Amino acid sequence: MRTPVRVGVFGLLGSGNLGNDGSLEAVLGYLSAAHPDAVVDALCGGPEVVTARYGIPATRLHWYRGEYRTASRAGAIAGKGVGKLVDVVRTAAWVRRHDVVIVPGMGVLEATLPLRPWGFPYSLFLLCASGRLLGARVALVSVGAAAIGSRPTRALVRWSAKLATYRSYRDGPSRDAMRAMGVDTARDEVYPDLAFALPTPPASTPSGPPGQVCVGVMAFHGGDDDRARAEEIHRRYLEGTIRFVRALVEDGRPVRLLTGDACDRPVVDAIRDAVDSPLVTAAEAVSLADLMKETAAADTVVATRYHNLICALKVATPTLALSYAAKSDALMARMGLGAYCHPAREVDADRLLEQFRELEKRSTELRRTLAERNQDAARRLKDQFTALTEALFPTTDHAQTLRKAP
CATH class of the missing domain: 3.40.50.2000 (Glycogen Phosphorylase B;)
Incomplete structure (x- = not known):
């Protein structure tokens, strides 16, 4: 045995x-x-x-x-x-x-x-x-x-x-x-990020109100080399995000705030306090599956955290990235949305609104593109799991790989 x-x-x-x-x-x-x-x-x-x-x-x-x-x-x-x-x-x-x-x-x-x-x-x-x-x-x-x-x-x-x-x-x-x-x-x-191997929530009637926008926020203070100006970076990020959310609310758009880490909660509270509108609500997601359901219910997503972006892209919702690192730019380019990145360090609410409106005009086209790119990501991750078995597990265990990995 x-x-x-x-x-x-x-x-x-x-x-x-x-x-x-x-x-x-x-x-x-x-x-x-x-x-x-x-x-x-x-x-x-x-x-x-x-x-x-x-x-x-x-x-x-x-x-x-x-x-x-x-x-x-x-x-x-x-x-x-x-x-x-x-x-x-x-x-x-x-x-x-x-x-x-x-x-x-x-x-x-x-x-x-x-x-x-x-x-x-x-x-x-x-x-x-x-x-x-x-x-x-x-x-x-x-x-x-x-x-x-x-x-x-x-x-x-x-x-x-x-x-x-x-x-x-x-x-x-x-x-x-x-x-x-x-x-x-x-x-x-x-290979694609492992999160693309997770199950996609089944298609259903959107649970959010018509026109809802998910805004994924982050306790962003810059990177490891930005410690000297971390508070300034965070202030500018927060102020720009607040201005953007306020502009959406003034247009009558419901906004659903998303997080990806427990440390992001103060940012949610700051935005809700500053905008002070019943149109701004906050999700209580405890998993990526929860985040996918939230983003699937939205017309459009604007997000900072990398895995907020992945959740939105995986359910084929048109997405705009508040990008803080090359990984976000690379992800958006690979999914066909490379034109829709905005620097998290220098949030310009007016320019962000322009990009957002352009994104929404192309919504139908971009949903098709995302569906195609998701199929390719799923195929590539099957290749990843096959390669992992060949590299790590004894040859006597390879018979198990006849069962398809997700």
Whole structure:
């Protein structure tokens, strides 16, 4: 009798970011279909949430519970320092128990949002180094990457990628960024984001009012290199978004505010307080499936967070991106909406309204384009899962792949 393959999933999962959890859900769907005998557990940011939602055992990513809180007191600083040492042992012990470890999507090789090198980049390096030393196959699957200014962060990201057994990227610029950082990407492929493998909500009569616009917001403060002007960037983003929402309301358009992370809620509250209209409501989405239902009910979507964009595009709703990184531009171009990007750092409400109105004029045409691009994304992700099986799982397990992955 063959011993079941032991598979671990790793990342900031269950921590409130719906995009990260959507990537996990896609990989769990693949494992269930292609490798149903695999024994799966997680090393992640929110183990209680992952276990409750997905039914797999989960271990906390960091020994020190305050890892992502700013340490100002001596005790907190000491706790973080000790935690870094303890996590070396904890991570290696967890990796040792697995044959395969999958990092499902996410922007694990980028710093497009504020990021400290000794936070997640250090954890990812420990994972990949442990996998190489202990013989576990580590896969970075449809991940995001970008140029990184901080030398310590760049070094940790580069070595993590080099030590991984398998790498694929969610867009071409991600692969280009890793090549520029000195990683040999000759055998690395580009596939769509894993969220495109999730089920699309069944078509139904739109539940939102006629003319509803979904506006996806974000607690945006710039990237890792923008710390000195983070508050200015956030103020300009918020002011521009408020002006845009107010203009929609003045035209009688119902606006539904969307988030993608727990930290976005203050932005929703600020917009609702500033506009002060019953036409502005807020969604309470707890998954990408919820976000897809919201965007499917809208005439048009304007969104900032990457996975808000994916949800709208996946249900073929005309979408305009408030773009804060190359990944958003690449996604929109791949889906045929490259002309409908607006810089999140410099939100010009008047120009945004012009782009919005142009987008709505082409709504019927763009819905057809999105339907075609979604079919292509689904085919490409089937190729991704086939390649993943060939790279990571023993040949004796390949018979399981006769079952089609989602």
